[in-house]
Amino acid sequence: MIRFEGVTKMYGGNVGLLDATIKIEKGDFVFLVGPSGAGKSTLIKLILKEIEPDEGAIYVNGREITHLSNREIPPLRRSIGMVFQDFRLLPNKTVYENVAFAMEVVHSTKRAIRRQIPQVLSIMGISDKADKFPAELSAGEQQRVAIARALINNPMMLIADEPTGNLDPDTAWEIMKLINQINRRGTTVLMVTHAKDIVDRMGKRVVAIDKGRIVRDAWGGEYGYDD
Amino acid sequence: MIRGLKYALTQAFVQVFRNKGMSLASIFSITAMLLILGLFFFVTVNINIATESAKQQFNTIEVYLLEETSRDDADIITQSLLSMDEIAGVTYVSKEEAMEHFKDRWGDKAYLLEGLAENPLPNSLRVELTSLEDGQLIYEACRNLIGVEDVRYYQEEVKKILTITDFIQQGALIIILFLIIVSVVVVSNTVKLTVMARQREIMIMKYVGATNWFIRGPLLAEGMMIGCISAGISLGLIWMIYSRMVELFSNQALLLFSTSFVEVGFMMRNLIWIFIALGMSIGAFGSILSMRRFLNA
Numbered sequence: 001m002i003r004f005e006g007v008t009k010m011y012g013g014n015v016g017l018l019d020a021t022i023k024i025e026k027g028d029f030v031f032l033v034g035p036s037g038a039g040k041s042t043l044i045k046l047i048l049k050e051i052e053p054d055e056g057a058i059y060v061n062g063r064e065i066t067h068l069s070n071r072e073i074p075p076l077r078r079s080i081g082m083v084f085q086d087f088r089l090l091p092n093k094t095v096y097e098n099v100a101f102a103m104e105v106v107h108s109t110k111r112a113i114r115r116q117i118p119q120v121l122s123i124m125g126i127s128d129k130a131d132k133f134p135a136e137l138s139a140g141e142q143q144r145v146a147i148a149r150a151l152i153n154n155p156m157m158l159i160a161d162e163p164t165g166n167l168d169p170d171t172a173w174e175i176m177k178l179i180n181q182i183n184r185r186g187t188t189v190l191m192v193t194h195a196k197d198i199v200d201r202m203g204k205r206v207v208a209i210d211k212g213r214i215v216r217d218a219w220g221g222e223y224g225y226d227d
Numbered sequence: 228m229i230r231g232l233k234y235a236l237t238q239a240f241v242q243v244f245r246n247k248g249m250s251l252a253s254i255f256s257i258t259a260m261l262l263i264l265g266l267f268f269f270v271t272v273n274i275n276i277a278t279e280s281a282k283q284q285f286n287t288i289e290v291y292l293l294e295e296t297s298r299d300d301a302d303i304i305t306q307s308l309l310s311m312d313e314i315a316g317v318t319y320v321s322k323e324e325a326m327e328h329f330k331d332r333w334g335d336k337a338y339l340l341e342g343l344a345e346n347p348l349p350n351s352l353r354v355e356l357t358s359l360e361d362g363q364l365i366y367e368a369c370r371n372l373i374g375v376e377d378v379r380y381y382q383e384e385v386k387k388i389l390t391i392t393d394f395i396q397q398g399a400l401i402i403i404l405f406l407i408i409v410s411v412v413v414v415s416n417t418v419k420l421t422v423m424a425r426q427r428e429i430m431i432m433k434y435v436g437a438t439n440w441f442i443r444g445p446l447l448a449e450g451m452m453i454g455c456i457s458a459g460i461s462l463g464l465i466w467m468i469y470s471r472m473v474e475l476f477s478n479q480a481l482l483l484f485s486t487s488f489v490e491v492g493f494m495m496r497n498l499i500w501i502f503i504a505l506g507m508s509i510g511a512f513g514s515i516l517s518m519r520r521f522l523n524a
Contacts, residue, residue, distance in 0.1 A: 048434075071438075074433075074436045074437060074438045074441075075436070076436075077433070077434065077435070077436035078435075078436030082434050082435075088427075088430075088431045088434060089431070090428055090431055090432070091428070092242060092245040092246055092428075093245075101432070101435060101437075102435045102436075104234065104441075105432075105435055105436055105437045105438075105441055106436070107230075149435065
């Protein structure tokens with residue numbers, strides 16, 4: 001699904017990622033943990049091809065992506081659903097339109113859009129918010145919209161960058177249950193987090209990064225260090 | 228392709244209304260710019276036409292004939308004048324025609340002329356010059372013709388008019404240039420503000436996997452729509468202002484320059500397409516500028 005082979009990324013003299021090798025299989029649920037500035041964001045940016053590695057090879061869906069042309073980047077990003085700590089919803093579009101935008105991007109028909117969005121909104125438990133704007137929603141509701149948008153095109157993989165960072169513990173746990181549900185239906189999940197209790201409670205595979213190096217990769221792992 | 232166009236247009240339409248603040252700011256600055264340009268366009272066109280007509284008026288030399296000069300003699304004089312290169316044309320004006328003309332000019336005071344027992348005006352020849360510069364030469368030549376009583380040529384007036392109109396035309400040009408510079412600064416500042424507001428939106432769209440053209444299309448259409456709306460508003464305002472001006476000042480203009488204002492409808496027909504094109508290109512240019520920085524990665 002995703003494979004890094006000896007990937008190094010430097011920012012001037014600073015280490016982003018150092019000789020990282022990692023393999024994530026289809027259906028995996030992986031927590032990516034580590035202190036701030038350890039290289040977690042670098043790893044995600046490399047997968048989305050926001051930045052280029054200095055060395056090594058990166059495979060996404062069996063395809064080497066370090067040499068993709070600019071034209072091939074949008075299709076790559078469409079095959080991965082992204083969820084962020086700050087939700088990143090389009091402020092001038094309603095909930096419905098925000099999710100629809102992801103479908104319009106892949107040129108879905110109006111009919112398909114009208115059919116699928118109510119389904120995904122009801123799965124996320126926000127059917128009654130379809131006509132609201134993001135600013136009118138609570139943080140937890142906004143994150144549900146973001147997840148709905150990430151999933152609407154059935155991506156192979158969901159990448160979540162601290163999705164619970166802005167949520168209270170109860171809401172965070174609700175969101176985690178949703179993400180776990182999504183993973184059980186076959187979507188690979190890669191989640192960056194600082195939430196120790198969530199990592200410990202879920203008991204999934206944990207990859208720890210420190211100073212650009214992958215220092216631990218264990219199934220059923222725990223958060224394993226104190227911030 | 229057609230679906231893409233339809234998508235861009237509907238999106239643009241919705242977004243113009245949703246981004247009320249930004250749309251209004253842009254519309255306001257583009258409208259202000261077009262309004263200023265349009266009004267000065269009107270002023271310059273009118274000045275130019277007044278200038279040309281003033282030149283036309285002083286482009287002629289009136290040759291008054293003696294009472295005893297017959298129509299045949301006049302024709303002979305006409306022929307000899309026409310043989311000169313400096314003369315574009317000669318028209319015979321009988322004293323009756325001259326009186327008609329006189330009455331037209333006096334308008335509603337023409338009744339004052341009714342009291343005249345006999346027509347005091349002489350027959351005359353209206354000599355049109357090829358160019359204003361030869362005026363003095365032809366004036367001398369006409370004076371020496373047999374059968375001529377008097378020659379009238381407004382030499383000093385011509386010089387004065389030429390100086391004044393040159394001054395006005397150059398002044399208008401400088402003011403227009405200055406206004407264009409000011410408008411460009413205002414519009415580009417508005418664009419800069421919209422860029423900041425749009426930065427995050429464009430980034431999010433790219434995360435969702437939108438291609439550059441998918442992002443560009445609606446934004447471009449939005450810019451053009453704003454330009455169009457601005458063109459419409461400024462055209463409306465200009466029409467109102469100009470009609471009012473014509474209403475208020477056409478009499479004075481007639482007295483001062485002996486020409487009337489250029490007709491409102493004619494001016495508007497010419498301006499509509501220029502303005503729509505100008506407004507849309509300003510809007511599109513602004514959008515492209517605001518997107519360029521964020522679409523390259």
